[in-house]
Amino acid sequence: MTHHLDAPPPGANPDWTIAQDWSAYSQDDHATWDLLFARQSRQLVGRASAAYLRGLDVLRLSRPGIPDFDELSERLHALTGWQVVAVPGLVPDEVFFDHLANRRFVAGNFIRRRDQLDYLQEPDVFHDVFGHVPMLADPVFADYMQAYGLGGQRSLGFGALHKLARLYWYTVEFGLVREEGGLRIYGSGIVSSHGESVFALDDPSPNRLAFDLARVMRTNYRIDDYQQVYFVIDSFDDLLRQTQETDFAPLYARLESLPDLTPADLLPEDRIITRGTQAYVS
Ligand code: PHE
Ligand code: FE
Numbered sequence: 001m002t003h004h005l006d007a008p009p010p011g012a013n014p015d016w017t018i019a020q021d022w023s024a025y026s027q028d029d030h031a032t033w034d035l036l037f038a039r040q041s042r043q044l045v046g047r048a049s050a051a052y053l054r055g056l057d058v059l060r061l062s063r064p065g066i067p068d069f070d071e072l073s074e075r076l077h078a079l080t081g082w083q084v085v086a087v088p089g090l091v092p093d094e095v096f097f098d099h100l101a102n103r104r105f106v107a108g109n110f111i112r113r114r115d116q117l118d119y120l121q122e123p124d125v126f127h128d129v130f131g132h133v134p135m136l137a138d139p140v141f142a143d144y145m146q147a148y149g150l151g152g153q154r155s156l157g158f159g160a161l162h163k164l165a166r167l168y169w170y171t172v173e174f175g176l177v178r179e180e181g182g183l184r185i186y187g188s189g190i191v192s193s194h195g196e197s198v199f200a201l202d203d204p205s206p207n208r209l210a211f212d213l214a215r216v217m218r219t220n221y222r223i224d225d226y227q228q229v230y231f232v233i234d235s236f237d238d239l240l241r242q243t244q245e246t247d248f249a250p251l252y253a254r255l256e257s258l259p260d261l262t263p264a265d266l267l268p269e270d271r272i273i274t275r276g277t278q279a280y281v282s
Contacts, residue, residue, distance in 0.1 A: 009088055016095050020069045020086040020109045029111045030065040036117060036126050037062070043197050049177050049184040051141060051236060052191060055134025066111060067129055076133065080142035084133060089122065093152065093161060100149025105136060118194055121223070131188030132172075140236040141186075145172070147244050160252040163217040170216045171239060176200065176208065176232045183208065183232060183273070199226050205280035207264070208232055210271035213242055214251060219261045225282050228263035232273055 008016045041062065044053070059075055061067060073083040085099065086109040099106050107128035112120050120127075135141045148168065155164040173189040183201055185191055190200045200206070203226075209215070211231040219229065233239045261267070264278050 006092065012088060015099070016087050016091045017085045017106070018088055018109070022066070022068045025066050025111070028114075032111050032114060032117075033066045033126060034064055037130065039194060040130065040192065040197070043194060044185070044191060046181070047185055047197055047201055048191055049179060049186040051138040052134050052184075052186050055137035056130075058137055059134060061130065061134065066125055069107065069109075072129070072133065076136060079137050080139055082136045082142055082145075084129065093156065097149045097152035097156075100145055101153060102149075103142070103146055105132060105145070107132075127188065127192045131192035134191075135172075135186060135188070138236065140240055144236065144240045144243065147240070148172070151243070151248060155248070155252070158249060158252045160248070163252060163255060164248070166217050166219055166221060167213070167243070169221045170219065170229075170231045171211075171233070174200070174221075174227050174230060175211075176230045177236070178232055178234055186236075196226050199280075200230055203280060204274075204277050206230055206278075207266060207276040208273040210234075210273060211239070211242075212271070213246065214255060215261075215267070215270065217251070217255055218258060219265075220263060222263060226280065228276065228278060228281070 008014060012018050041056070056062070058079065059072060061072075069084045069086055073085075076082045076084065080103075082103045082105060084107050085104050087106045089108060091099075091106060096106060105128075108122070108124050110124055111126060112124045123131075136145060148164075152161070152164060155161050172187065174187040175185075176183050177186050178184075185197060185200055187200075190196045206227055207229045209229060209231055211233045216231055221227070264276075266272070266275070
């Protein structure tokens with residue numbers, strides 16, 4: 001998640017990181033984490049992808065309280081070479097991509113208030129850690145995230161950041177994957193949301209389409225409510241292969257002459273997994 005400001009805020013390092021300051025969390029903060037954790041890990045049984053659930057387990061995220069980033073980073077680093085670093089909030093695009101390209105995931109260190117359990121627009125430590133970090137324990141997804149960071153730096157040179165950002169949105173944040181038992185969630189925005197973790201799989205409203213790179217890059221997204229479309233990958237290997245082995249420069253150029261799509265649009269060439277009613281529109 002990114003934001004425009006050219007200098008880090010006072011007290012932050014030049015790369016925008018800050019100390020997590022774990023000892024500054026109150027009992028109440030830790031209790032909020034525990035509440036969110038208990039509620040959401042129950043919700044995810046049979047819904048989250050195997051890779052996500054494995055990550056939650058191997059990182060021992062079920063221990064009570066907000067995780068200490070240094071400890072978490074040690075375990076994560078041993079598995080896939082990733083680390084978790086704290087930032088004060090949104091950071092500039094270049095800074096965000098540089099961290100990803102170097103296998104550092106930037107996480108907000110604040111936690112939401114009790115009246116924001118279900119919804120909040122800015123990513124807090126629950127979204128960032130519970131939502132994103134388990135997938136970083138998966139070797140293939142770990143490589144995808146780093147490749148994305150490098151691709152992000154490259155996209156700036158083509159003025160194509162908004163197209164690449166849609167790829168992040170529809171995979172890292174709101175992606176679904178086809179598994180043996182059916183569709184599963186891996187996107188962090190879904191796994192960290194009590195309501196959307198059911199809606200994304202079970203609700204008749206949204207379209208669920210087979211992942212197509214160019215199609216995703218043309219599709220606008222909404223940040224203020226449940227998605228109207230989800231894209232389904234066949235596997236993480238397939239996602240990595242399709243993105244890493246494609247030079248995006250010609251793709252960006254080709255897409256310039258094609259109109260953007262709204263989230264609910266369907267195209268004749270779409271591979272539809274479930275056609276939504278679009279009844280849920282707020
Ligand atoms: N292949 C992309 C490019 O040429 C880089 C990339 C890889 C982007 C993986 C996203 C994910 O820019
Ligand atoms: Fe996120």
